[in-house]
Amino acid sequence: VLVVGSGTQEYREYRLRSAALRADLWLLDTAAPTWQSPHLAGATEVDPTDLNALTRAARAVADQRKVLGVFCYDEALILPAAQVAEALGLPGPSVTAVRNCRDKHRTRALLRDVGLPQPRFALVADLAEAAAAAEWIGYPVVVKPRGLGASRGVALVRSADDLAGLFADARAAHYPGVPTYRAGILVEEYLEGPEISVDGVVHEGRYTPMFLARKEVGLFPYFEETGHMVSAGDPLLTDPSLRWVLAATHRALRVDDAVTHTEVRLTTRGFVVIEVNGRLGGDLIPYLGSLATGIDPGLAAADVAVRARPGLDAVRARTTGIRFLYPPEHCRVDEVAVPEPGAVPGLLRAVALAGPGDELRLPPLDYLQRYAYVLCEADTPAECAARLDAAAERVHLVGRPLPADPGAQVAS
Incomplete structure (x- = not known):
């Protein structure tokens, strides 16, 4: 393979x-x-x-x-x-299917066309078009790059006064290797409600979820992903309405053979798909899923790659969570100290993601600028959340503030 x-x-x-x-x-x-x-x-x-x-x-x-x-x-x-x-x-997902997932405007349009709940949205090329779209949709709105992932450049715009700056941030966001578009920004209605993600498998056109993660976000008005929690017994995983939406979404996007990571918001309109990624989730979410359920996402992805039916039976029933730690301000790192596994009950991993001399800048200057993460397991979501809190308190960052202007000098 x-x-x-x-x-x-x-x-x-x-x-x-x-x-x-x-x-x-x-x-x-x-x-x-x-x-x-x-x-x-x-x-x-x-x-x-x-x-x-x-x-x-x-x-x-x-x-x-x-x-x-x-x-x-x-x-x-x-x-x-x-x-x-x-x-x-x-074998594998078709080029059309991958494009339907990668291009957030195509995703929105295809799901709207089959009647799946979607926020009001518009594709825009410049600030004037964005302002007109926001007035039509009604504030607050979300601006997001059409072709990026991991919430890069995504921001909540509460009023017209905030639009110019946050629209510029969305246009400036980039990631090597992803496509760019002349009309490259989506303006969308903001829908209230918690967000989840589901890693699943499509084999010969049939969608099966593997595990579901509850997402934590922060650093508003941006949507940095600060944590995820997977519980093998999450009742949403067997919810017939969610399963129907997920299956219908993958049919609409013409995904026949793939592993996918689908982000969904729970709203007053029901389950609304935010996006579908044509690969396993990031942020170690599939690893959390394997610890919580015993389903191995790497094996599942390898099976799908050769069009073999993967084994997706859960053999474990735990709750696992991860918390990503961000600096309170732009900083140059001097030291990151993390506890050893077991120093906090249920702590499986504590990892420094930054070292001496690293510069961490918060959105909109950069994204995913984390200095550490902690990963815990427990019997229940509440216990897991408490263990993550306790583990995060044992992580220590020593650093010096950086100016907001990357070109400015900082005192040594």
Whole structure:
């Protein structure tokens, strides 16, 4: 099975480790493997954003070995991965399906067209169009980049006075390898309600959820994801209305064979799909799911890559959660100290994500600028939340404030 891109060890190695139990993996990535090596049968150095080069590299592997499928979990690379699979006649989500997920405007329009609840929305190219759209929709509205993920550039606009600055922030947000559009910003009605995400599998057109995460967000007016909690016994996971919405959504987006991460808001209109990502979730959500339920998302993704039916029976019933820690202001890190596992009841992992000299800048200057995370397990969501609070208090950040202007100097 070809693996397109590998990401960072801290967030991605568990996926490779599991997938390697199911098939020989051949990595196509920009650099020679290091931490990835124990999980690989081989690797080719290639720029995975260069479709022609990526396709040539994939064909070269296929000339020497029997290639059964393509496996990708990087949002910026799922489209070239699907294009390679299509070029080699391999299973996986179609290029059309991936585009329907990657392009948030296409997602909105397709779901609206089949009658699924959607916020009022408009696609805009400039501030004047955004102002007209916001007046039509009615404040508050959400501005979001059309092609990004992980809530980059997404902001809540409470009034016309806030629109110009937050619209500029949304337009400035970027991520290497993702497409840009002339009309690149969505203006949407803001819908109140908690948000969840569901990682699921589509096999031969049939959607099955694996696990559900309750999301925490912060740093408003931006929507930075500050935590997630997965409970094997979450009643929403068996809610027939949610299951119907998820299945109907994947049919509308023409997703036939894939692992997906769907974000849903619980509103007075019912379940409203925010977006569908054509890959496993980030932020270690699938890892939380495996700890809570025993379902292995890496194995499931490897099965789907070769069009085999994955095993999705839960064998564990726990609650797991993760809390991401952000600095209170822009800062240069001197030290991050984290507790050892077990220092707090239920603490499984506490990881420093920043080290001495790292500069962390909060939105809108940058996104996902976390200095640490803590990951806990418990019998119940309430107990897990209390353990996350206790573990977070044991993490210590020492740093110096940075000016809001990245070009300004800071005293040593």
